[in-house]
Amino acid sequence: MNAAGKRPLPDLSVILCVMDRIDEPGELLAIYRRALAPIGNNIEFIYILAETHPRVDDITALSKSGVRVIHMPKLCGEISMLREAIAASTSDLVMTLPPYLQVEPGVLAGLAHDLEGADMVAASRIRAKDSLFNRARASAYRSATRLTGTRFDDLGCRVRLFRRSVLDRVVLRDEHAGYLPIFAEHAGCRVKQVKVPQAELDRRPRSYNLPIYFDGLLDAVSISFLIRFLQKPFRLFGTIGAALFASGFALACVLIIERVMGQSIAERPALLLSVLLLVLGIQVAAVGLIAEVILFTRLPASSIYRVRRIIEHVSEVQPENTPVHAGHEI
Structure with a gap:
């Protein structure tokens, strides 16, 4: 007791x-x-x-x-x-x-x-x-x-x-x-x-x-x-979306070149695939952008770091044998 x-x-x-x-x-x-x-x-x-x-x-x-x-x-x-x-x-x-x-x-x-x-x-x-x-x-x-x-x-x-x-x-x-x-x-x-x-x-x-x-x-x-x-979802979704969009754009460029050279592309599955990749890439990137907006506007601002020690400057007029700086742990 x-x-x-x-x-x-x-x-x-x-x-x-x-x-x-x-x-x-x-x-x-x-x-x-x-x-x-x-x-x-x-x-x-x-x-x-x-x-x-x-x-x-x-x-x-x-x-x-x-x-x-x-x-x-x-x-x-x-x-x-x-x-x-x-x-x-x-x-x-x-x-x-x-x-x-x-x-x-x-x-x-x-x-x-x-x-x-x-x-x-x-x-x-x-x-x-x-x-x-x-x-x-x-x-x-x-x-x-x-x-x-x-x-x-x-x-x-x-x-x-x-x-x-x-x-x-x-x-x-x-x-x-x-x-x-x-x-x-x-x-x-x-x-x-x-x-x-x-x-x-x-x-x-x-x-x-x-x-x-x-x-x-x-x-x-x-x-x-x-x-x-978690704090930067657009980096993940944006990267995936950019890769999908780039693949669809490259395939679309190939199809356009073939069409200019006189080949028919209207019934080719590659045309549908290129459009699908372009649209999917934009959608995936948009999901990441929306997630960034939600995190920015809804989540409280909190740091993932903690202050370990604060060093404070003490006045220059000090008694003898007094340190100029002092610190304390947090």
């Missing part, structure tokens, strides 16, 4: 979003608590899950050991659950952990030191001892995510530590929860990637349904568009 008779605010809020896969809740909680003990005793754990989850009773029972459990009426996306859990948390620092072991627990406390000078720390598993199938699957997923231009190697790892203000700057849909570090960096946050050893239990071969892999590829393509062209 502090002087006001209230419990002190926690130094860290640990959030576990329970979707489907889950280890034994009681044992996992004990492992996480031991691993985070070096940070301090004032740590709150928050579980959030749907009331329809088959292990809801087991997780709810953890509330007797000081864990806060949040029930959702139905299963929703991970980002929605994360936002609700952060709204219920009381610490400025948030750590997200999966309800199963992904990394060796002994490295979790060290992530707090890695956060110095950054807004987010994203863990990346060292898969040297992982099964061959898991490594092949991870390599394919990493190659797909390279479409976004990311430098992060393991977006499937849910071990992350960040300041709660990060999520306020990010516009993210539920199915894109794994891409949180990319969107945070795009929003001007400083994100560190830290290599950590993979947990032994996480090395077991796992496979998913084929549609899940296909959805992952589509997500990578959509994220690539959002990251690269």
Whole structure:
């Protein structure tokens, strides 16, 4: 108790979003608590899950050991659950952990030191001892995510530590929860990637349904568009439209030359194709131009950069041993 008779605010809020896969809740909680003990005793754990989850009773029972459990009426996306859990948390620092072991627990406390000078720390598993199938699957997923231009190697790892203000700057849909570090960096946050050893239990071969892999590829393509062209859509649509228009114009020029030389072009499919390419090129470019107008007139003016430090000039008349310039972090 502090002087006001209230419990002190926690130094860290640990959030576990329970979707489907889950280890034994009681044992996992004990492992996480031991691993985070070096940070301090004032740590709150928050579980959030749907009331329809088959292990809801087991997780709810953890509330007797000081864990806060949040029930959702139905299963929703991970980002929605994360936002609700952060709204219920009381610490400025948030750590997200999966309800199963992904990394060796002994490295979790060290992530707090890695956060110095950054807004987010994203863990990346060292898969040297992982099964061959898991490594092949991870390599394919990493190659797909390279479409976004990311430098992060393991977006499937849910071990992350960040300041709660990060999520306020990010516009993210539920199915894109794994891409949180990319969107945070795009929003001007400083994100560190830290290599950590993979947990032994996480090395077991796992496979998913084929549609899940296909959805992952589509997500990578959509994220690539959002990251690269969200604020400048005309560059994408204008380039495609110009290429279509140029192709149609070149084909039309060839047909005109042939017509001047006396050949009939009235019944040739090439004539219809050239007209189609010209019209389609104009339409695609117009879509990009309309998107630019909408972004310019509707979206609020917000920068994707953040001010890190302000250097202020102090008056020339200074007491002795006073620095001429001073700065502070933001």
